[in-house]
Amino acid sequence: MPPDPFFAGPGLDRADHLRADPVAILALLCDGEARELVWDNGAPAIDEQGKLRWGPIVGDPPLFLGFDGPSPRFSSLPDGNAPIDARAHFQLLSQLDAAEAPTFAAALSLANWHRRHGYCSVCGTVTDPNRGGWSRKCGNCGAEHYPRVDPVVIMLAEHDGRLLLGRQPHYPPGRYSALAGFVEPGESIEDAVAREIKEEAGIAVVNVTYLCSQPWPFPSSLMVGAHAEALDDSLTIDTNELDDARWFSREEVVAALDGGPAASFQAPPHSAIARTLLERWVDGLK
């Protein structure tokens, strides 16, 4: 069986029950085992072995990320004025040990959410970190705001043994990947899969099945991987969303995953759940 998607996995023990207890969190900050995440250019710093870098506690870091064994783990908020360079952060993934990826994802998503949620959406007042950094609270109207997790469906539509893959304008040359889009209010996962394939490629699908999921911290998506059966293969491509979309045979997908000179397209990178979906399809697991 192919590996689980990158970024999936248990990560730290989040010790959720401590978040509402500021005295307990303060005590953990003073624990000799406590460590603080090191940031570099707006992302968690990675050492030469692909591990996250941790240092001594400096000041009063507002994010309590959880425990690594007995060691409490904290993070400051990186400089709020630096632009978020998602492309540079994405490049880091090739250096990151998969076992560290869930913690990288949690810290980066949480930090980016804090950067863009300093004000109360209900009344416009400045808010403060709360619950060990897992929410923000408004001192004016009392509203409590929680980090966003935005579900995105990403799916393989299949017809007559071939898969539908598309190219977004920002992809590297030759890259094709699974179609994807945000789940909207009032939609199930299955409804969102059908709507997105209809919108982007003009085809109707049935029998949507779930495959696997992955957090994706650019900035805060939950990628929900699925498979669907297309009722026909006649494409009407939404050129606002896609440069191109095509049907690929099993042999073409195998060659692309192998990455050799016979490949007719460039497969998504190892960190992307789209690649996991293709690997599972090739393995016959759909």
Added chain:
Amino acid sequence: MPPDPFFAGPGLDRADHLRADPVAILALLCDGEARELVWDNGAPAIDEQGKLRWGPIVGDPPLFLGFDGPSPRFSSLPDGNAPIDARAHFQLLSQLDAAEAPTFAAALSLANWHRRHGYCSVCGTVTDPNRGGWSRKCGNCGAEHYPRVDPVVIMLAEHDGRLLLGRQPHYPPGRYSALAGFVEPGESIEDAVAREIKEEAGIAVVNVTYLCSQPWPFPSSLMVGAHAEALDDSLTIDTNELDDARWFSREEVVAALDGGPAASFQAPPHSAIARTLLERWVDGLK
């Protein structure tokens, strides 16, 4: 096969491609077939047949919900100062035709999101509806904000042929239902299922499998239904979250779904995905 979860289904044609075209939306507002959703006490109004009530266009409703056949459908934002009475809205579901439920969910989630997102979270400035009401835009810093969809895992943990169900403090007397909790940043669906069961009931699970999903507009959840295998049945209940949690046999679940005098607990209502999960489990579909 049991029915799909309430609130799941196609609903209106959302015509997403028109949202970025304010001239097209204005033309649709002047279309003789255009209709506007009627609101009652902060929720979409329901007629005696369980259908949503629609009236003529009044003024300039900011939400473009999509098409019902050739008829463009719009909504105003209900009075922003009235408190949201989620409990009263929930009571409406017993009167609502299932075919209308996806549109009810989309309109209610979207309206409630607008009510609580009048200010820019980045800079604190008042924002305006944008993209036919499917986003809000800040005129000061330029940030665009999209409606929240908050993924929640809801799951049946099974051990030795019995299911783990719990009672939240606000449940009606005798009610037990599936454990549930929000997916957090940096988590896959499978990771969230395992963490929530561990936190609330103290047991470890393996082999998490997805079952079905449902939008839940109180205010904006995406319920993700799952099954998991518990490694043991020795419970440590988090009494901050749950009044109680117990293991129930197949016979007890069948009796509760039947609702007769033999039931040892009260099953969740028809609108809740938790009931769909129980129905599917009983049917052996897991």
